[in-house]
Ligand SMILES: Nc1nc2c(c(=O)[nH]1)N=C([C@H](O)[C@H](O)COP(=O)(O)OP(=O)(O)OP(=O)(O)O)CN2
């Protein structure tokens with residue numbers, strides 16, 4: 001059966017420090033992150049893969065409530081865009097969302113991508129143990 005990928009896009013604001021970074025990123029600074037979450041699958045009887053509103057609700061309760069307007073270093077060790085994206089993937093996976101891809105834009109010129117082929121279920125992501133606070 002034909003599968004279709006649907007994507008919900010959200011933004012959140014957060015601060016971080018990359019202490020190892022040789023440049024300006026070793027200083028406290030913030031980003032407006034753009035997060036794209038994709039779910040792939042066959043169409044249901046209503047002609048959709050998953051309701052955009054349902055995807056957004058999972059993102060809100062499992063990602064935005066944890067990261068928006070936070071200091072990322074308090075939640076994720078060494079919060080590079082890569083580590084944030086892997087952590088987001090794990091949270092969505094643990095929430096039961098059939099995620100096919102997570103793309104995280106740290107700036108308007110830089111993004112990272114995690115997809116189903118690169119995820120290992122036994123991986124302990126830097127922020128996986130953290131629950132909503
Ligand atoms: N692979 C990664 N490299 C860098 C990361 C990262 O998470 N993964 N993070 C940073 C900094 O956090 C920085 O905020 C972003 O860096 P950069 O894209 O260089 O930001 P600029 O706005 O200065 O980029 P320009 O488009 O060149 O203006 C650094 N590297």
Ligand SMILES: [Zn+2]
Nearest residue numbers: 016025029031
């Ligand atoms: Zn940064």
